[in-house]
Amino acid sequence: MASARTDLYQIKEKMYVATDCIIFGFDSGKLKLLLFRRRVEPLRGEWSLIGSFVRLDEDIDVAGHRVLKEITGLDKVFMQQLKTYGKKDRDPGYRCISVAQYALIRIEEHDEQLVEEHGAHWFEIDDLPELILDHRQMVDDVLAQIRQNARYRPIGFELLPEKFTIPQLQLLYEAIYQKKLDSRNFRKKVLSLNVLEKLDEKDRSGSKRGAFLYKFNYKNYQQLMDSGYNFEIV
Amino acid sequence: MASARTDLYQIKEKMYVATDCIIFGFDSGKLKLLLFRRRVEPLRGEWSLIGSFVRLDEDIDVAGHRVLKEITGLDKVFMQQLKTYGKKDRDPGYRCISVAQYALIRIEEHDEQLVEEHGAHWFEIDDLPELILDHRQMVDDVLAQIRQNARYRPIGFELLPEKFTIPQLQLLYEAIYQKKLDSRNFRKKVLSLNVLEKLDEKDRSGSKRGAFLYKFNYKNYQQLMDSGYNFEIV
DNA sequence: GCAAAAGTGTTCTACTTACACCCATGA
């Protein structure tokens, strides 16, 4: 008995491990994803998430950051593991599992030229092209997870510039949840959390009157979380 | 430029992919984990989660179910992916990533003899031995995730017998959240969700008077979820 | 008759929701 089991456990077979990055940006009131045309066979030329094989001497999350840096020029972005896709026949040809990770970037900070060089484009989330393999599934899964998480974690702030206005923040949440929010209630709610710092500057790009800029206060947020508070925005 | 990137992307190196199963049970009012003494070198004899290499012709989730079946004799258990652990040096000797999955089983249904044969034991979650590698991290992560998820998904029911009483359900939630709940409020809340079906039988194992048994109604639960309701128990 | 767990309702509070008008500014 035990030896049968031990045998089974000892079947060691190696496989390829890839990571696919689901890169989010927020621009002109729209939530967007960065996709590119695959450069290698098979399926060359098809739209795809941006991925890479994970190297033997590389942590998986490091691989994700490497990909991100190569494509966007950005370091130190917010990135989180979504899920690992490991159906045996998900990739035609050879066995390859993929650890999907998602990144939230400040779209105005990325290197547009680099993105172009790689044949990558931003797509609005409700207008995506067909994607290869199980990438569409990954996108559906990440949207579900973000909608779930954004309620309780302030991940939205990662997508905005360092300084942002309340109307911008509201637009972002509206884009994530795909519904209109009441501006009075929204403002009341986010301000009551005490994680926003009002600045003396205004942003006048959205209106003549201008809206006050705010910064996210990570320290207060950490305190709020440590206190066990059930942060909920939407 | 582009060719440099293409080169980098094409570095294909294979690695071992394992899965570790975090197996939960609920017994005598305590939340428990199934651990076993590792049978292979290195670290033979140390306490460990139960895992296996994923085979080339096997889906990752199938590998998890295989492990579970081998150890507990159970099929068709609730199992969900937690996270993939992929630090390059997490496993001494060779590069091996691990996809952690957690399972919730009805402890009274498992095959005790099989468990014993494999040198496995149930431990209360607040009294775990030292674990190998990053398994302690996995356990901490899974507890955080379960506490998060159990608020909105009825995963608790997977740990109870098919027929259970409200006091049993409450004990389970108290074990998950490690705090006392008010029985009047708890009962009111779970019954108001309309996902429990009251049976005509009583369970008298817990008291002389006996408590009515209930069944979980998956259909109503599905409806509740589809309606977008924000299920929250604790 | 008593010990031990099951079962039940009400009040208070806090949060969410709904809702409409004035303000500041540039053109």
Place this chain on the structure above:
DNA sequence: TCATGGGTGTAAGTAGAACACTTTTGC
């Protein structure tokens, strides 16, 4: 002066939290 988006307060409704006693039954 007017068009545009920014900013504000209040009242009603709803859900959560706090709280203590009665019921059933085996021993």
